[in-house]
Amino acid sequence: MNAELFENLRLELRRGCLVLAVLAELRNEHYGYALRKALADRGMAIDENTLYPLLRRLESQGLLASQWREEDKRNKRFYRLSSDGEIILKQLLDEWNTINSAVSRIIEGEPIAEEQLSI
């Protein structure tokens, strides 16, 4: 029961982070498998059944652009962040930093600084 509950909560927590990680990694162009490896190398492993549907969703939302191109005599689909994606990524990173700081303060029991309260 606890293991299942933890797994559900972990997936919930990870879901939003994956979008952020994929968008951030695609500031540089990657094809699917290379993107998977790059994310895994940085500690954010993602299985193909999650990554490819996510890439399609982000592309249909206009945050990514893709292109089929030949590399090493094989056709590969390359993804990169679109201009809309860059704006959204910046907003998401700001939000991520705010949440991260707030959660850190909550965990450590620190009060919020007065100048931050006035924002």
Added chain:
Amino acid sequence: MELVDRYLYAVRNGLPKGQQDDIIAELGEDLRSEIEDLESGLGRPVNEVEVVEILKQRGHPAKVAGRYLPQQYLIGPALFPIYLLVVKIVTAVLVPVFALIVGPIAVATAPQPSHAVVQSLWDLAMAVVFSVGVITVVFAILERYPVDPKPFEKWDPRKLPRAPKSTPESRSTPRATAIAELAASLIFSTLYVSWFRTTFDVGGLHITLTPIWRSMYWPFLAVILVGGVKGYLSLIWPERIRLRFGFRVAINAVTVILACVLLNAGTWVNLAAPGFPAADIAEAARWTNFGFKIFLGVTAVMAIGDAIPEGMRIFRKKTSWNYSIAT
């Protein structure tokens, strides 16, 4: 790579039309890249077992394809509460219409009133199923072609229903219980009117119920149907548990009365078996009637035992769940 091709073909069959080639090309490329990576690590070509392992790790083709399908539901979260409300209203209207108009007319004009009662119940059940079906189709269409795309944005806290005086969770009848009571009433009443008879032949034994059972026919049917009414009321007013307790006490009281009337009859079955000694048959009848006596006595005691705590619960003080908002 035949296994990979077979796998990709199986995935393709479950993908949305129009995107199949594109997705399969990308998945195929990903698979081949992974296999190449593994081969360069091993320093040799992969064997069939290793390919099978990779494919199994990716998951069943139907599961993989399912990840590319849009999330589907017939009625979404925005419309579902309204859908549920409409279903409740229609059901709450249908039942009184059948109970007070359609049923009585059918019973009054039918040659066999008890059959008409059960037939009316089935007609009601079918009417409910048909109505819920039509409502579901209408809401499914509204879900696809919404008239108002933002129903959650147009609301007023002042128009929300008042909170009940008692805690709904702790003082309400579970929906499953209410539905089970309704279904049991429908099934038992059908079996009762279909199979009720006063003579039975078991092997060479001829069993005849005494006339008291014939006179109990309608009271028994009434008790079964009242059980259904209790289930229905619990379904539409789950928080009105005092009403439910009242029904339960009434049903138990009637059960006690019926058991006493039956007990007063003294004899409940007569047995006959041509070719068997009359003394043996009389002894068997005596023991069978004794069994009935015990059964009826136990039934009466159990009904009393059930009615007393239920009756006490009617007068038990309500628990409040009102709370104040700290200011």
